[in-house]
Amino acid sequence: MDPRNQFNLRYPRSNKINMTKISLITGATSGIGKACAERFAKEGYNVIITGRREERLQNLKKELENAFNIEVHPLSFDIREREAVEKAVTSLPENWQKVDVLVNNAGLALGLSPIHEGNTDDWDTMIDTNIKGLLYISKQVANLMVKNGLGHIIHIGSIAGRESYANGNVYCATKHAVDGLTKAMRIDLLPHNIKVTQIAPGAVETEFSEVRFKGDKQRAAGVYNGFKPLTGTDIADAVYYAASLPLHVNINDLLIMPMAQANATTIDRRN
Ligand code: NDP
Ligand code: 8X3
Secondary structure, rough: OOOOHOOOOOOHHHHHHOOOEEEEOOOOOOOHHHHHHHHHHOOOOOOEEEEOOHHHHHHHHHHHHHHHHOOEEEEEEOOOOHHHHHHEEEEHHHOOOOOOOOEOOOOOOOOOHHHHOOOOHHHHHHHHHHHHHHHHHHHHHHHHHHHHEEEEEEOOHHHOOOOOOOOHHHHHHHHHHHHHHHHHHHHHHHHHHHEEEEEEEOEEEOOOHHHHOOOHHHHHOOOOOOOOOOOOOOOHHHHHHHHHOOOOOOOOOEEOOOOOOOOOOOEEOOO
């Protein structure tokens, strides 16, 4: 059998074309995820926003509904808790179950230490959030997409998933895992008309470094000294671009860097 024909690809039912689309964005309380929620809402999507900080989710819901005349469904849970993730997705009201786009963005780095001095609690948190959390929500939402016969999963990877840098060991490993899962999921979900994309940024100025350095704002600010980093909006633009392409086109992978950053560790800080 010609392997190109093995999936008997089906295309979306025409009655879906004019329905309001839904995007589910994890980690929408800050940074890249918040910018993605804003961008999809601006484009007329109804959005499901997730994160642990309930008050921020409620504020964002008000803001987006007022600004863009769309609907927002906030879901507050810790993505590391498998049962909480399952409950959140399986209890979505029926009109929120046709998720067109899942943006797997929730994630973090904690610390920057050589392997023999690493904090093992921090390792667990990064692995549980960036890999296991991404898997838990992907399984649940992919199930909905398989039922719908269509979908798009977009992972926020990182330059840290392409290169390992000094003292970044476990964070870099989690983002290498996201890279591997992007490729694996694309294969598994191909027969179900589900696209899988990775958007991998270099330095983006968000709360990321403040989280990595556990509230040390001065050290966090130093990460972006002397050059113009990317913004959450720059990444949201790329995420939306990937999501907006025709059905037959998929962006497999995009590596997006600030102009001043050549690779994970070479940054021109003369400005
Ligand atoms: P922020 O710290 O600004 O945002 C992180 C988001 O992840 C928050 O909304 C946070 O929500 C959510 N999150 C973290 N842990 C959990 C958890 N246990 N359960 C649920 N949600 C969680 O950082 P960024 O916007 O920069 O990071 C977003 C993604 O981008 C991450 O995956 C990061 O690895 C990646 N990235 C970032 C880069 C950068 O330079 N900033 C570059 C490359 C990739 P809450 O705290 O409310 O739960
Ligand atoms: C975040 C970018 O370079 O701090 O993924 O790892 S970096």
